Amino acid sequence: MxxxxxxxxxxxxxxxxxxxxxxxxxxxxxxxxxxxxxxxxxxxxxxxxxxxxxxxxxxxxxxxxxxxxxxxxxxxxxxxxxxxxxxxxxxxxxxxxxxxxxKTREALVGADECTSAVAMPEATADRRTLHAMNWDWQVDCAELIVVLNIAATADAPAILTSVEAGQLARHGFNGAGIAITINGLHSSQDYGRFGIPSPMIRRRMLMSTRLATAMYALNNAPRAFSHYVAVSHAGGEAFGIEATPDDLFVLSPQNGVLVHANHFQSPIAQIKLTDLNIARLPETLYRERRVARHLEKAAGSITVDTIKAALADSYGSPDAVCRSPSQRPGGMVTGTVYTLVMDAGAKSMLLAPKPYLGAHYTEYRLDA
Structure with a gap:
């Protein structure tokens, strides 16, 4: 492609x-x-x-x-x-x-099924913050993607974000070194709620000049649906926020690595909520574990190639970290739409469409 x-x-x-x-x-x-x-x-x-x-x-x-x-x-x-x-x-x-x-499992099929990873400076070979993900969704969505290079304004830094055409933001980073990726979650707090759609909240986050401001934009938005948001800063900070319409559950990197798939990892969330993804997407459990294990083994020497290899993992295919197209109950054919690797400090975004066909990366630069 x-x-x-x-x-x-x-x-x-x-x-x-x-x-x-x-x-x-x-x-x-x-x-x-x-x-x-x-x-x-x-x-x-x-x-x-x-x-x-x-x-x-x-x-x-x-x-x-x-x-x-x-x-x-x-x-x-x-x-x-x-x-x-x-x-x-x-x-x-x-x-x-x-x-x-x-109240049927088929009604829930087809949420964004992603695996994301952040490697902190203490875990990378060149002491940089690397932020990456596989975005799994309807495979035909690969034909919808554009990359927006948005010029800075008086109120916001420049932004580089991949989107489904027509969206305000999806995954990306800004000129202040803030990067975000989002994974789909389904909880007992979801469905039939008005509020602010996630792409608008993401855009507000990317319009921030400080990490705290970006997190404030997420934490205080009237959210309508559950998502996991990984937010990092090129200076060497990152948090994972499991954000539901009513609650926030915050995760921190372990051994310099922050990995997440499509189930709640916070022990408090696991007690308080009903996680509706584990029953229909059991592979979320091993996707998270396999990427984390791959990166933790390389802690201190992680490179972009290390992350690419982790996200290319095919164990359990088609229900793998790199998902090859397969029909879910209900009819939707899902697969890994793209693999994304960002180095916000270097103003670089690598994107590989449909990596199950072989990952061919194109670099997009905020300063190009």
């Missing part, structure tokens, strides 16, 4: 959005077709999804009116209705809106 295209954005929120929508219009249309079909499999009619998106928009406008202006620009540039662009940003929250009522 060819490399993902990079789109450069600058100016005010409206200008950024219009340029994003104009350059990614074909991929945005493809995203809407893909999710229209997927929502139908989850029992959410498209008209209902649009109505839910309009309600989410009310909450989003109260949270950050300027980012809503950017979404309006994306809609204009892509020649799509605004609620459709909101759907792309709130697709998890809307896709699983009825899951709590359906």
């Amino acid at each position: 060819t490399a993902f295209p990079m789109i450069r954005l600058a100016g005010g929120p409206r200008e950024r959005g219009v340029e994003h929508g104009r350059q990614a219009a074909d991929r945005i249309a493809l995203a809407l077709d893909l999710y229209r079909a997927e929502f139908a499999r989850k029992g959410v009619a498209w008209e209902e999804a649009l109505a839910l998106a309009s309600e989410f928009l009310t909450h989003m406008r109260a949270y950050d009116a300027e980012l809503v202006t950017e979404l309006e620009g994306i809609a204009h540039g892509a020649r799509q209705p605004l609620p459709a662009i909101v759907i792309i940003n709130a697709r998890t929250e809307i896709m699983y809106w009825k899951a709590g009522k359906q």
Whole structure:
């Protein structure tokens, strides 16, 4: 597969959005077709999804009116209705809106199934912070991805983020050295809740100039769905935050390594919540353990190649760290959409689309 295209954005929120929508219009249309079909499999009619998106928009406008202006620009540039662009940003929250009522394992199938890793300076060969992940999701989403290179403004540093076309942010880093990745979680606190969709919270995090401010943006947002967020700083700090709509559970690196898959690791969370992922994704347990073991064995000498090798692990295939395409109950075919390795201090992002076909990396630079 060819490399993902990079789109450069600058100016005010409206200008950024219009340029994003104009350059990614074909991929945005493809995203809407893909999710229209997927929502139908989850029992959410498209008209209902649009109505839910309009309600989410009310909450989003109260949270950050300027980012809503950017979404309006994306809609204009892509020649799509605004609620459709909101759907792309709130697709998890809307896709699983009825899951709590359906009470079936099939209704929960298809959440972002990721394995993420951060190696701290004390664990790496060149004493740098490396932040990486495999993003597992519907394999056709590889055709939706663009990389946004967003110019700095008076209020925010420059940002480099990979996104599904039309989204405000997904995984990435900024010019202040802050990097984030997100893994899907499902808990007993989820489903049928309004709040702020995760891509908007991620964008707010990446607009921060300090690690504390980025964490504040996550910790104090009115969240609508559970996610694990790994947030790191090039200066040598990292935290894993299991964020549910009502709670925060914080994890710290062990032996200079922070690894997470798709189940709650905090002992407090395990007592307080019902983890809905372990039953349907039991491989999350060994994905986390295998990557952690690989990196811990190399502690003190971890390189980018070490991380690439850990994320290429094929044990248990197709239910592996590097997931080859396989159909989940309910019909969704999931696989590793891309492998991502970031060195925010070096302003570098490596991306390998569909690594189960052989990982071919392209470097994207914030300063290019």
